[in-house]
Amino acid sequence: MGQYFEIANLDKKEKINPLKFDDGMKLLEFGSGQGTMLGLAFLLRQSTGRGGGDAPTEAFEKFDDVLGRWAGDRVAIVGDYDETDIGEEVWNDIYTDISDRVVQAVLTDDWIRKKIEKRRRDDFVEEAQKQKTKKLDKEV
Numbered sequence: 563m564g565q566y567f568e569i570a571n572l573d574k575k576e577k578i579n580p581l582k583f584d585d586g587m588k589l590l591e592f593g594s595g596q597g598t599m600l601g602l603a604f605l606l607r608q609s610t611g612r613g614g615g616d617a618p619t620e621a622f623e624k625f626d627d628v629l630g631r632w633a634g635d636r637v638a639i640v641g642d643y644d645e646t647d648i649g650e651e652v653w654n655d656i657y658t659d660i661s662d663r664v665v666q667a668v669l670t671d672d673w674i675r676k677k678i679e680k681r682r683r684d685d686f687v688e689e690a691q692k693q694k695t696k697k698l699d700k701e702v
């Protein structure tokens with residue numbers, strides 16, 4: 563089974579859930595991915611200027627409430643095995659999940675959107691192949 567994690571803003575009592583970014587919830591599953599970590603980068607962004615490689619213009623226009631929202635705040639990656647007050651609050655839905663809004667901001671980037679769509683298609687094909695193999699194994 564293993565431990566699952568969410569990323570929490572301890573000051574704003576907000577969190578993001580890796581599943582909403584099409585990542586797994588284990589540390590090594592989302593830590594190396596682009597969805598959750600890019601969402602975190604959008605939230606932690608601190609700059610008064612813009613340049614190449616920055617968030618897309620559409621993100622600045624439609625999701626200015628996301629970009630830099632957590633800059634300067636205390637942020638932690640909190641596991642479901644955590645028995646502190648923070649763990650209890652994060653995992654008992656005291657913190658507000660802002661994942662959907664952050665995902666929308668991340669998907670304003672065409673390259674990221676296409677990459678996530680491709681990964682979802684690849685996952686679908688892989689799952690269909692597994693189901694087909696299971697069915698064939700049962701028939702044998």
